[in-house]
Amino acid sequence: TIFVITPTYARFVQKAELTRLSQTFLHVPQLHWVLVEDSPHKTPLVASLLANSGLAYTHLHTATPKERKLQDGDPSWLKPRGAEQRNEGLRWLREDRGAQQGADSQQGVVYFADDDNTYSIQLFEEMRGTQRVSVWPVGLVGGMRYERPVVEGGKVVRFHTGWRPSRPFPLDMAGFAVSVKMVLANPDACFDGNAPMGFLESSFLQGVVTMEELEPKADNCSKVLVWHTRTEKPKMKREDALQAQGLGSDTAVEV
């Protein structure tokens, strides 16, 4: 099983993002979607989307504390996003797997998939065989065409990145998967929501793996199968103007 942990938060494009994401995941055999809302409660929009998705899933929620949340106008790099939600996903996974009997409970892979990226269905077949931590390129990230681990003789020897290649693991969240076994064997490994910019991935991976152990996938990290796309925030100028006249869109219509 591939356990895909996705943080998500309410905004105009949320349903669109989750819709296209769920349609990608629907092509992947034995995928279990762990969708974690950044919210003090589960929302009906997400609950019914999951119920109608055709996917195996677990619906969780945990609100990012106010002081860790980006404020309007903050630059997006100021604070990491989704850290608490990924940790909540890990907590559930450790509890759920711990409750299962037998060797099967140790099987499987964990992938952290943000709700706005673009995933090729091939990516999931690449990660399925992960022993500890597997890695691959990510497109359109960090101000680059792509970032990737550089592989020599089948081993990761350094990283192609435009920024601080000396970070412990200069990898984007979308660029690695971890085996369930390693998640269970390292019960304290989690994401540090206070990590400085660019060190969130490292805060988790340092507790799980060494650079020498990384398993390169996607043809020795030569193929881009995931893209760090971002969706524009839609403008609502006309909606606001019509609403002021009492002629706004029907709020009973879910968008």
Add this chain to the structure above:
Amino acid sequence: TIFVITPTYARFVQKAELTRLSQTFLHVPQLHWVLVEDSPHKTPLVASLLANSGLAYTHLHTATPKERKLQDGDPSWLKPRGAEQRNEGLRWLREDRGAQQGADSQQGVVYFADDDNTYSIQLFEEMRGTQRVSVWPVGLVGGMRYERPVVEGGKVVRFHTGWRPSRPFPLDMAGFAVSVKMVLANPDACFDGNAPMGFLESSFLQGVVTMEELEPKADNCSKVLVWHTRTEKPKMKREDALQAQGLGSDTAVEV
């Protein structure tokens, strides 16, 4: 068959967009993708993406004349995008269907699907029964939560839109489908690349249907099954800096 006509153009996010789009279409039975590149020639990136997509497809191309193309810095509403490409798709369809024998060649539906929107797979089942022109809401378009035809007694009586409701067909490109029969019966109907902003859809629909004939879908136009999402243009600051030092990303890696 649903013939989906999609204009597309080379840019950093193109492969990502076409990847997630193709994975959505792959869920839809009897879909034929007519992908039309805005380019003087077919590109290898698009050709190999189509060949590996698992979809039935036709690969076309036609370059938008320079004087009709948006220039860097132009506001995006200045000129319509994709008009020539949709017309090229219509030209191919009329020729291809004309060459088929029998009543079957008149069967099917045509939908104009931009490469950056988000489509629920349910949308395609809604449009499958189109007799002439079917219509439904579009989310996150025109500065509104959604735009939609307003239905009374099973008929479209007006349009909920934030701008010029008096346009002949104040509908977004993503908000209607046409039967192959009507496309063939009106051989001159096409998109006017010189149409003023907001009138591109009308330039085609006026030649095909009247408002009274519109067939409302998606529960009398009460459900949003397509979203006019737009993808951010990725920044390439670090790529440019590394390239200046001869350390840029390998151009042989397709992104």
